[in-house]
Amino acid sequence: MNTQTLNQQQCDACRADAPRVTEQEANELQQQIPDWERVELDGVLQLRRVFRMKDFVEALAFANRVGELAEQQGHHPALLVEYGQVTVRWWTHKIGGLHRNDFIMAARTDQLQQ
Numbered sequence: 001m002n003t004q005t006l007n008q009q010q011c012d013a014c015r016a017d018a019p020r021v022t023e024q025e026a027n028e029l030q031q032q033i034p035d036w037e038r039v040e041l042d043g044v045l046q047l048r049r050v051f052r053m054k055d056f057v058e059a060l061a062f063a064n065r066v067g068e069l070a071e072q073q074g075h076h077p078a079l080l081v082e083y084g085q086v087t088v089r090w091w092t093h094k095i096g097g098l099h100r101n102d103f104i105m106a107a108r109t110d111q112l113q114q
């Protein structure tokens with residue numbers, strides 16, 4: 001059991017045989033990322049958060065920081081950039097649902113907010 005907080009952990013490589021988190025694990029992990037909601041879109045469970053920004057330029061800059069983190073970790077989100085906000089969604093494409101990686105990435109995304 002990894003006792004580091006989620007935002008200190010690295011994302012493992014995504015594999016098609018990686019385990020999805022159970023409902024109980026998801027509930028526990030979510031305590032560390034209270035601003036994220038679990039949503040099901042097209043049958044796929046995801047973590048979603050809307051980050052409020054001052055304007056479009058700040059929203060774009062934040063999205064780029066999330067993009068750099070994603071490239072660094074090899075795990076990629078859906079990003080919707082709008083005037084004054086960015087919607088971030090994390091899930092693991094290979095398993096069509098939530099892996100522990102997604103909770104780590106959500107916690108690390110929280111740290112990128114200015």
Ligand SMILES: C[C@H](O)[C@H](O)[C@H]1CNC2=NC(N)=NC(=O)C2=N1
Pocket residue numbers: 013014015074075076077091092093094095
């Ligand atoms: C080879 C590479 O690691 C994989 O294709 C990665 C890339 N980024 C990814 N990101 C996400 N969110 N899920 C994946 O399954 C995934 N797979």
